[in-house]
Structure formats: C-alpha cells, structure tokens
Amino acid sequence: xxxxxxxxxxxxxxxxxxxxFWYDAKNEFKAxxxxxxxxxxxxxxxxxxxxxVKHRLLRxxxxxxxxxxxxYPQPDDLENWLLDIQLAQGEFRTDQVALWLAxxxxxxxxxxxxxxxxxxxxASKRKDSLKRLLVADDTPHLVRLKMLSICSSADSGxxxxxxxxxxxxxxxxxxxxxxxxxxxxxxxxxxQLQRHYSYESTNPSIKDFSLELFKSCYALATAQTAKLSHxxxxxxxxxxxxxKHRQYFxxxxxNCALDLGIEQLLETQDFRQLMDMDYVExxxxxxxxxxxxxxxxxxxxHNEVSQxxxxxxxxxxxxxxxxxxxxxDAASAFIYSLNSTKLDISSLADGIQRYSQEWFKLDQxxxxxxxxxxxxxxxxxxxxxxxxIDNLYSNNYLLTLNDRWQVFVDNAPTWDSTxxxxxxxxxxxxxxxxxxxxxxxxxxxSDALRYEVGEELLSLVRQEDRYDANLEPMVxxxxxxxxxxxxxxxxxxxxxxxxxxxxxxLVDGQSSKGSDNRKKILNKRLxxxxxxxxxxxxxxxxxxxxxxxxxxxxxxxxxNLIDKTGxxxxxxxxxxxxxxxxxxxMISLIKKLTNANVNNILLTxxxxxxxxxxxxxxxxxxxxxxxxxxxLYRNRRFLLGKGFQPHPSFKHFHSSQLGLVGDVEVMLPxxxxxxxxxxxxxxxxxxxxxxxEVVIPLLHINKKRQSDLSQVDIExxxxxxxKITTNHLSVILYQLQPVTDKCRPRTLRVGLxxxxxxxxxxxxxxxxxxxxxxxxxxxxxxxxxxxxxxxNLNGQTVSLKLEEQIDGTSHYKxxxxxxxxxxxxxxxxxxx
Numbered sequence: 010x011x012x013x014x015x016x017x018x019x020x021x022x023x024x025x026x027x028x029x030f031w032y033d034a035k036n037e038f039k040a041x042x043x044x045x046x047x048x049x050x051x052x053x054x055x056x057x058x059x060x061x062v063k064h065r066l067l068r069x070x071x072x073x074x075x076x077x078x079x080x081y082p083q084p085d086d087l088e089n090w091l092l093d094i095q096l097a098q099g100e101f102r103t104d105q106v107a108l109w110l111a112x113x114x115x116x117x118x119x120x121x122x123x124x125x126x127x128x129x130x131x132a133s134k135r136k137d138s139l140k141r142l143l144v145a146d147d148t149p150h151l152v153r154l155k156m157l158s159i160c161s162s163a164d165s166g167x168x169x170x171x172x173x174x175x176x177x178x179x180x181x182x183x184x185x186x187x188x189x190x191x192x193x194x195x196x197x198x199x200x201q202l203q204r205h206y207s208y209e210s211t212n213p214s215i216k217d218f219s220l221e222l223f224k225s226c227y228a229l230a231t232a233q234t235a236k237l238s239h240x241x242x243x244x245x246x247x248x249x250x251x252x253k254h255r256q257y258f259x260x261x262x263x264n265c266a267l268d269l270g271i272e273q274l275l276e277t278q279d280f281r282q283l284m285d286m287d288y289v290e291x292x293x294x295x296x297x298x299x300x301x302x303x304x305x306x307x308x309x310x311h312n313e314v315s316q317x318x319x320x321x322x323x324x325x326x327x328x329x330x331x332x333x334x335x336x337x338d339a340a341s342a343f344i345y346s347l348n349s350t351k352l353d354i355s356s357l358a359d360g361i362q363r364y365s366q367e368w369f370k371l372d373q374x375x376x377x378x379x380x381x382x383x384x385x386x387x388x389x390x391x392x393x394x395x396x397x398i399d400n401l402y403s404n405n406y407l408l409t410l411n412d413r414w415q416v417f418v419d420n421a422p423t424w425d426s427t428x429x430x431x432x433x434x435x436x437x438x439x440x441x442x443x444x445x446x447x448x449x450x451x452x453x454x455s456d457a458l459r460y461e462v463g464e465e466l467l468s469l470v471r472q473e474d475r476y477d478a479n480l481e482p483m484v485x486x487x488x489x490x491x492x493x494x495x496x497x498x499x500x501x502x503x504x505x506x507x508x509x510x511x512x513x514x515l516v517d518g519q520s521s522k523g524s525d526n527r528k529k530i531l532n533k534r535l536x537x538x539x540x541x542x543x544x545x546x547x548x549x550x551x552x553x554x555x556x557x558x559x560x561x562x563x564x565x566x567x568x569n570l571i572d573k574t575g576x577x578x579x580x581x582x583x584x585x586x587x588x589x590x591x592x593x594x595m596i597s598l599i600k601k602l603t604n605a606n607v608n609n610i611l612l613t614x615x616x617x618x619x620x621x622x623x624x625x626x627x628x629x630x631x632x633x634x635x636x637x638x639x640x641l642y643r644n645r646r647f648l649l650g651k652g653f654q655p656h657p658s659f660k661h662f663h664s665s666q667l668g669l670v671g672d673v674e675v676m677l678p679x680x681x682x683x684x685x686x687x688x689x690x691x692x693x694x695x696x697x698x699x700x701x702e703v704v705i706p707l708l709h710i711n712k713k714r715q716s717d718l719s720q721v722d723i724e725x726x727x728x729x730x731x732k733i734t735t736n737h738l739s740v741i742l743y744q745l746q747p748v749t750d751k752c753r754p755r756t757l758r759v760g761l762x763x764x765x766x767x768x769x770x771x772x773x774x775x776x777x778x779x780x781x782x783x784x785x786x787x788x789x790x791x792x793x794x795x796x797x798x799x800x801n802l803n804g805q806t807v808s809l810k811l812e813e814q815i816d817g818t819s820h821y822k823x824x825x826x827x828x829x830x831x832x833x834x835x836x837x838x839x840x841x
Contacts, residue, residue, distance in 0.1 A: 012041050018111035019076065019101055023050060025114075026099035028066060028075050030091070034082040038103060042078045055079040059090040066094060076101075113140050115152075122149045126156060129192040135159050153197050160188045167201055168244055172254050174215045179257035186215055205797045207238040223265040223288055230286045231278065239736055243794045245288060246771040249325055262289050284317060287324040296321065297333050297390065304341045305394045311345035314338060322776055332385035336378050340398050343374035347401060352410045357417045361429050364700045365460060365482035368410065372701060373461040375402045379622045380585040399623040407621070411680040411699045415660075418698045419679070423666045426484035432497040432705070433486060433504065433668055439611055439707065440500075444535070444562060450609040451564045451602055453543070454498060455591060456491060457572035457695065459617030462588050463706025466595055466612070470710055471750035473596070474718045476603075478710040485616045487667050488647035488675055489695050489702040491572060494615025496521040499565075500534040505671040506649060506664065512642040524567055537561050543568035543598055554605040564607075570594065575618060575693030584620045584693050603712045610710040617702045618695040619681055625691055630683050631658050635676055645686045646696030648676040658682060660698065720755045721746045721777050723811065725827055726788070732832045733761075733807070736795050738770070740809065744777045744787040754778035757811045757824055761793055764806060769799040802831045 015038070022029045033039065045052065053062055055077055066075060077091070086092055101111070106123045109130050110116070115123075123130065130136050135156075142155045142165060151165075158165040162185065163173035177185050189195050195213075202208040202218060210217050225237035226245045235241075249258050266272070266289040275283070275291060280299035286292050300317065303309035318338040321327055327334070350367065354360040378398055382391050425431075430438055443450040458466075460482060470478040486493045486504075496504055496514040499521060507513040513522050516530045528540035539561045546554065546566055558564060574580045574587035595612065602610060634640075638652030651674055653661055659676040667675065677697040678684060685691075695702045726741040738761060748754050755777045761770035770793040779787040799807070806828050812821040 012044060014108070015041055015103075016045065016047065018108065019045075019047060019050075021111060021114055022099045022101055023047070023074055027073075028077065028094060028098040029101050030083075030095050030098065031076060031078045031101040031103075032083045033078065033080050033103070036080040039078075039080050042076075045076075047076065050074045050076050052076045052078065055091075063091060063094065109136070112136065113143060115143070119149060119152060122152055126153070126192050126194060129156055129160070129194070153194065154201070156192065157189065157194055157198060157201075160192060160194060161185045167205055168247065170198075171202075171218075171244070172248055172251065172257075175219060175248070175261060176254060176257040178215045178219060179260040205238075206241040206244065207236065208241075209236070219261050220265055220268060223262065223271075224269055226288050227269075227271070227274070227286070230288075231282060239794055240797045243771045243796045246794075247768075249288070250772065250774075259290075265289070266291050281317075284320050287326060290326050290329070293321070293324060293326045293330050297330060297337070300334075300337050301390060301394050304337055304344065305397055307344065309341070311341045314341040319776075319778070323774060330385075332381040333387050333390065336381035336385055336391060337394070339374050339377035339381060340394055343371060343378060343398060344401065346371055346374060347406055352406070352413060354413050354417060357421060357426070358428060360414050360417060360700060361426060361482060361484060361704055364704050368700070369461040369464060369704070371402070371406050372459070373465065375406075376461065376585045376588060376620075380589055383583075383586065396623075399621070403621050403623065407619070407681055407699075407701075411701075414700055415680045415698075418677075419660055424487050424662065424668065424698075430481070430483050430707070431486075431668070432483055432494060433501075435483065435498050435613065435707075436500045439709075440563060443609055448609055449558065449562050449564075449607065450611060451558070451566065451607045452498070453566045453568060453595070453598065453610065453612040454495065455543075455571070455595065455612070455614055456567070456569040457575060457616060457618050458568075458588075458591060458595075458612075458614040458706065459701060460704045460706045462571075462592065463612070463614070463708060466592055466706070467708055468750050469592060469596055470599065470708070472718075472753070473600070474716050475713045476599070476710065477713060477717070478708050481707050481709075482704050483613060483707040485614075485703045485705050486669075487662060487698055487703070488644070488649075488677065489616035489697065490644065490647065491615050492522060494705075495527065495567075498613065498615065499527060499530050501530070503670045505669055506673040506675075508641070508671060508673055510641050512644075512649060527565065527567075531563065531565060535563050538563040538565070540565045540567070542566070543594070547594075547598060547601060551604065554601060558602070558605045558607055566598070566602075568594065568598070571618070572695075575620065576690070578688065578690040581620075581690035581693040582622070584618075585622075599710060608711055610708075612706070612708040612710060614705045616695050617705055618693055619699055619701050620693045622692065625683070629681070630685050630691075631678055634684065635659050635661075637674075637676075641673065643684065643686065644696050645683045645689060645691065645694045646678060646702070648684070649673055650676070717751055718753060719751065720753045721748060723755060723757060723777055723824070725809065725811070725825070727827065731828070732830045733795075734833055736799075736833070738793045738795070738809070738829065740791050740793070742775060742777070742789045742791055742811075743784075744779050744789070747782055747787065748778050748780045755813070757813055758821060759791060759793070759809070759811050761795065761799070761829075762808050762810050763798070763802055764808075767798060768796075769802065769807060770795050799831065799833075803833055805831050807831050 019029060051073060053075055055062065100117065106120055109123050110119060138159045139155060155165045157170050161170045161173040163169040174186055177183065189198060199213045208218055208221060221236055222241055222245055225235035226242045228235035229239060229242050248254055271289050271291050275295045280296045283292050283296055300314060304314060315338055318334045321334055375398065382395055385391065440450055440452065464480060467478050467480045470476050486497045492512055492514040496516050499516055501516045503517055505515045507515055513520050519530060520526050521530060524540050524542060531538045531540060539557060543566050570591045571584065571587045575584040599610060634648065635656035636654040637650040640648060640650040642649035651672060653674050653676050655661065658679055660679055662675045664671045664673050681699055683691055683694055722745040724743045724745060726743050746752050756774060758772055758774050760768050760772040763769050773791060775789060775791065781787060809827045809829060811824040813824045814821050
C-alpha cells in the first residue's frame with residue numbers, strides 16, 4: 010500500500026474523527042508512519058504510554074487531532090486502556106477489507122458485507138458506482154441492494170432489479186445473474202424474493218421465478234391457491250405495463266404460457282372469469298373463441314358482448330386483436346338489431362323514413378363486421394360467424410326488406426320521393442339559398458357514399474372541435490348510376506339520358522360526363538363557380554386553396570374512391586375498406602376547406618350501393634332480359650332502351666315518369682337481383698331502386714367560432730369508507746355524463762400513492778367511454794392491489810390519485826385525488 014493511499018485514507022477518516030487508531034500487527038508500516046505528514050494531525054506511537062496519552066487526549070489537548078500508531082496487534086479489550094476512546098473514534102486498518110471500507114467511507118459495521126462479497130470490489134468501476142450511491146444512513150441491507158442493482162444494471166429497487174434480470178432471461182443471456190453469483194449476492198437476491206414475493210425453491214433461478222410468477226398470478230386471479238403473494242401480482246401488472254420492458258414481458262409471457270400449458274388450463278375456465286386477466290395472450294384467444302361461439306350460436310346477450318368487448322380494450326393484447334373484438338361486437342349488434350326490428354313498410358315515404366331513421370344501422374353493422382373481419386386476418390376463427398352474418402344480411406334483411414319495398418316501387422306511377430327531397434331538387438333547394446344571401450358554399454360529392462356511411466361521417470364531423478353538422482335523407486334519381494346522379498346535382502332545367510349507347514346524361518342538352526363538362530354547365534348558371542377533384546384540392550398550398558375559395562361563390566369538389574373500388578372486379582371485395590378510407594379523407598377535406606375560409610359545406614353523393622361479401626348464388630341473377638326493340642345500354646342493375654316488353658322480374662319506367670325528358674325507357678331488376686355482365690363484378694352494384702341504392706345522405710356542415718367539445722367528468726364513489734384495512738382497495742368510478750359526439754371519452758391513470766409520492770399499488774389506465782343514459786351502466790368497479798411498500802405505511806395517509814396524460818407527452822397531470830388512512834389490521838410482522 011503506497012504512502013499516498015495511506016495518506017488519503019487517513020485524511021478521509023479525520024474528516025469524521027478527531028482521533029484515529031492504527032494497529033500495525035506485523036510491524037510492516039512503521040517507516041510509512043514515520044514519513045507520514047498530515048496537516049493539523051499530531052502523530053503518537055503507543056509503547057506502554059497509554060495512560061499518559063489518554064490524559065493528554067482528554068485533558069490537556071481535547072480539541073487536537075491525533076493519529077495513534079501501535080506496532081503490535083490490538084490488545085484484548087480487558088487489557089486495552091484506550092478501548093473507550095477507540096470505540097468512540099476511528100480506526101485505520103491496512104488489510105484489503107479495511108482499505109475498501111476506507112475508500113467507500115464505510116464504518117467497521119460493514120466489514121462483513123465487504124468480506125462476503127469481495128469479488129464485487131475487485132472491479133474499480135463497480136466500486137466507484139457503489140460509492141456514488143451510498144448515503145449516510147445506509148444499512149448493510151441497503152448496501153447489498155445497491156450492489157445488486159449495479160450487477161444487474163438497474164436502479165436500486167428490487168422491482169427494477171428483477172425487471173432487468175427478466176429482460177436478460179428474455180434475451181437468452183445470463184451475464185448479470187452470473188456476476189451476481191460470482192459476487193455471492195445470489196443468496197441475498199433469493200432472500201429478497203422470498204421476503205417480498207414469498208418465492209421459495211430448492212433450485213432457485215430467474216427462469217424458475219418467472220414461471221412461478223405467471224403461474225401464481227394466474228392462480229391468484231382465478232381464486233386458486235398460489236405460492237407467491239399478492240405482491241407478485243402487483244409486480245407483474247406494473248412490469249407488463251412498462252413501455253421499456255414490453256418486448257421482454259411478451260416473450261416471457263409466451264414462453265411461460267407454453268411451459269405451463271396455459272391453453273390446457275384455460276379449457277375448463279369460464280371465459281367470464283378471465284375478463285380482468287391479460288397476463289398471457291392465450292387468455293384473449295380463449296375469450297375470443299368463446300365470444301365467437303356464443304354470438305354465432307346466439308347464446309349471449311348483445312349488451313353483455315358489448316360490455317365485454319369494451320372491457321377488453323384495457324387488455325395488454327387488445328391492439329393485437331382489436332379487429333376481431335370489433336368484428337364480434339358489430340356482428341352481435343347486427344343480430345340484436347335484426348331481431349328487434351320489424352321490416353314493415355306502408356308506403357314509399359314510410360320506407361324512406363324508416364330506412365333513414367333505423368334500418369340503415371343494419372347496413373352499417375354489416376359493413377363494420379366485414380371490414381373488421383378482413384382487417385383481422387382471422388378468417389378461420391370468424392368463419393362460422395361470417396357465414397351466419399352473410400346469410401342473415403342477405404336473406405333475412407337485404408332481400409326481405411327490398412322485396413317489401415319493391416311492392417311500392419312497382420305500384421308507383423312516377424318516381425316521387427315526397428315529402429323527402431329529390432336529388433334533382435338539390436341545387437335549387439340547398440345551394441341557391443346561400444347564393445340568395447350572398448354566401449359562399451362548397452359542395453362535396455363523394456361517388457357512392459351511401460346513406461349509412463354518411464351517417465357515420467356526421468358523427469365524425471361532430472366529434473371535431475367547433476364543427477357542427479346535420480343530416481337529412483335525399484332520394485336519388487333512377488337509374489341510380491353515376492352519370493345521372495352527378496347531372497341531377499348540377500343546376501339545370503332539364504335532364505335527359507342520351508339516346509345512344511353511351512349511357513351519358515344531358516343537362517339542358519349538354520353532356521355532363523367528366524369534370525370539364527360539369528364545370529361548363531356550372532359556369533353557364535354561375536360565372537363565379539369552379540369544379541375541382543378532391544385529390545387536386547388536397548394537393549393545393551394554403552394560399553392557392555384560399556384563392557379558389559375567394560374567387561368563387563360555388564365550388565364543386567368531386568371525390569371518387571368507393572365507386573372506383575367497388576366497380577372493378579379486381580377490387581370490389583375492398584369496397585368497405587374504401588368506405589373507411591373515404592371517411593378519413595372526408596374529414597381531411599372538410600378541415601382543409603374550413604382552413605381555406607369556407608363556412609358552408611354541403612356533402613352528398615350521386616347514388617348508394619348494394620354490397621354482399623359472400624359469393625352470390627345463381628338465384629341472385631336474372632335468367633333472362635326483357636325483350637325490346639332497342640337496347641341502348643346494359644348494366645348489372647338497369648337497362649336503357651326503347652320498346653321494352655313487360656317482364657315480371659323488372660320494373661319499367663319511361664323517362665317522363667322519372668323526371669327526365671326524352672324517349673329512353675328504363676328497366677330495373679326488382680329487389681336486389683342482378684343482370685349478368687361479362688368481365689364485371691357482382692357483389693358491388695348500383696343502378697336500381699333498392700333502399701341502399703336510392704337513399705343518399707345530405708350533410709350540412711359548418712364550423713363555429715368557439716370550442717364546443719367537452720369531456721366526461723369522473724367521480725370516485727366511496728361512500729363513508731376512508732380507511733384501507735386489507736391488501737387492496739376497491740372503488741367505484743362514476744362517469745357523470747354519457748359519451749356523445751360533443752362530450753368525449755376520457756382516459757385516466759388510477760393508483761394509490763404515499764405522502765412521498767411513491768406508487769404503492771398497481772396502476773390502471775381506465776377508459777371512460779360509456780354511451781348509456783343509464784347511470785348505473787356508467788359505473789366502473791376497480792380493485793387496486795397494494796405493494797409491499799404499503800406495509801410500512803400503517804397509520805399514515807395515502808392518496809388515491811386519478812391522473813390524465815398530457816397530449817403528445819409521456820407526462821401526466823392531476824385530475825382528482827382522495828385521501829385514505831392506512832389502517833390495516835395485519836401488517837408484516839417479520840423482515841425475513
């Protein structure tokens with residue numbers, strides 16, 4: 010040991026003590042003592058002069074610092090005249106343990122810790138790291154815990170140490186646990202796991218602990234006997250919800266599920282008992298299989314299915330199965346609505362009214378089911394349910410409804426939608442009033458955006474801050490195809506179907522095909538008007554978009570995604586995907602328009618559509634066409650020509666009966682029947698008179714000056730209970746208002762905290778998104794499990810905190826808090 014190190018070690022001791030003893034048992038350092046120079050310290054060599062030295066230290070020079078050197082071993086206590094001073098002051102030792110103690114500025118009480126784990130101190134990096142972590146009131150237990158944290162590259166808490174070791178296990182490495190073993194800290198580690206989680210094993214290891222962790226947490230959640238304590242369940246929940254350790258949890262969860270045979274264990278479990286569990290992915294698979302079976306066999310109530318799906322949104326694995334859950338929910342809603350709906354019609358007007366008020370929901374649920382089915386990539390799991398929903402939709406709803414509707418279409422002498430507005434009245438009824446009061450208006454026409462899609466768009470618009478909208482049904486022209494629908498939405502005196510094989514429509518004698526022709530027609534009526542495709546408008550810079558709005562009183566914007574997708578044989582199966590994308594594109598377009606200073610927006614469609622996802626049966630196609638002197642144009646859902654002979658499967662209209670001029674006649678297949686058309690798809694069709702084809706949305710959209718969004722408010726219902734007497738706290742969280750378009754859901758993080766701000770329970774992210782008007786259905790029961798940290802808080806006040814994440818950050822702000830007195834009747838009696 011060099012003289013400089015001796016000097017440094019002694020200087021450190023003299024910072025704490027006035028007197029330091031140095032026993033040189035083998036008389037090895039006498040020369041070093043003699044050469045030693047310490048500022049402000051007087052050196053004295055002990056040599057049968059103890060009584061005089063003691064008198065000097067205590068009586069003559071009680072304020073001076075002294076280094077007492079003895080070239081012999083420390084005497085026995087009974088022979089040591091200076092023992093009382095030595096016990097009150099410091100001692101300098103020159104063995105390795107003593108040097109480490111001196112470097113770390115630890116007292117002799119830590120010598121056993123140093124000796125037991127000497128390998129730890131062989132590395133300067135570990136030793137320096139420990140020195141930085143040490144504080145004045147450390148105990149041997151805390152020092153060992155800090156040594157564990159350094160070996161495992163974690164913070165000095167058992168939970169974080171364990172998370173680090175589990176991460177290493179997931180990565181198939183063992184560097185950290187081997188270092189812990191080399192440093193003889195493994196026994197301390199297992200002792201701590203036994204103390205905090207009741208973990209015991211004849212062959213302890215991190216893998217063994219991980220298996221027992223998942224096994225015990227499964228047992229605890231299903232009211233079975235578990236080897237580990239409830240603190241292990243709290244640890245697992247917190248570990249699972251840690252973003253940092255997400256990938257490691259998933260891998261170990263999968264491994265443990267396989268090793269423990271969780272799939273077999275779940276076979277006998279009622280899925281209802283698993284709703285609060287998400288420790289392994291197989292739990293979600295079990296729940297989904299049971300829900301699919303129950304909905305398919307119609308043994309589950311829809312309100313229960315909807316509640317379970319909503320409950321599983323908090324599951325760790327929900328994102329992985331979100332489309333499956335949503336498909337099940339949509340299927341259940343469809344079945345429930347179909348069973349509770351009467352498809353009775355008393356007139357054309359009654360059919361339109363009832364469709365626009367209630368029946369459209371069945372089309373919407375079907376669309377949602379098929380969309381989520383496709384997105385889920387789980388055709389095998391959902392096959393039986395898919396078959397059921399397809400059959401119910403096609404046979405019990407779509408065919409039944411339109412067969413009954415067709416009776417009134419057949420008896421109609423003219424195509425008259427009174428009292429509902431007709432598409433051909435659109436410009437005079439909806440656009441012209443804006444012009445009469447010198448207000449600008451923008452018209453968005455999305456090809457084939459049928460009524461139920463428009464109704465969902467209404468809700469999405471209203472969910473945006475400061476946006477308001479209302480929806481009314483409008484009835485399309487017949488045939489319900491693009492050329493005629495687009496023409497009818499323009500200003501006109503007369504509409505006619507061209508007397509040729511193009512199927513084009515004439516507006517006051519001029520072709521309306523394409524945006525260029527539509528612009529000419531619009532400009533004839535209004536010079537300050539323009540036409541633009543939606544994709545082109547979206548690509549405009551802000552100044553350019555504002556300029557086109559500024560320079561025109563009327564702007565028509567054409568959007569085409571649903572019709573373009575559905576009308577192609579190769580893409581028609583993605584019709585509902587296109588509907589979802591259209592909804593997103595409409596919101597973006599509306600926002601860009603309002604940012605360009607548009608205050609008034611009308612959004613509608615040229616026609617609706619029928620879509621059936623299943624392969625159509627032969628009976629869905631008509632076997633023959635009606636006889637005619639001339640067939641000008643043939644489509645899957647209508648024929649144009651002249652001299653048609655009556656046919657029982659077709660409804661005949663003359664142009665004059667449809668509000669058109671000219672001599673062209675129209676033949677429409679009845680109900681939902683199709684005509685065969687080579688090279689064309691058959692699942693997506695439009696052109697005839699089904700309710701899905703002819704009832705189209707008309708949305709009136711505007712933006713307000715002030716914010717009109719709010720969020721639901723949350724209260725904690727605890728009654729008179731303000732004490733915690735067990736290892737958990739059960740509370741009821743009450744959502745004061747139902748969620749609406751303008752009253753948004755709220756997500757809060759809920760947990761129990763000590764006065765020092767430490768989390769002492771598991772933490773829950775709770776989604777408050779209940780739509781029910783029934784107050785009891787907006788109550789959420791929550792159970793918080795206390796951690797071992799809570800054991801030391803008896804008699805203290807703790808806080809139940811509800812916190813809300815700050816948008817765009819990982820930080821939280823307080824929402825509300827309630828205090829509880831920790832008064833548990835049984836606390837931990839032992840430290841080991």
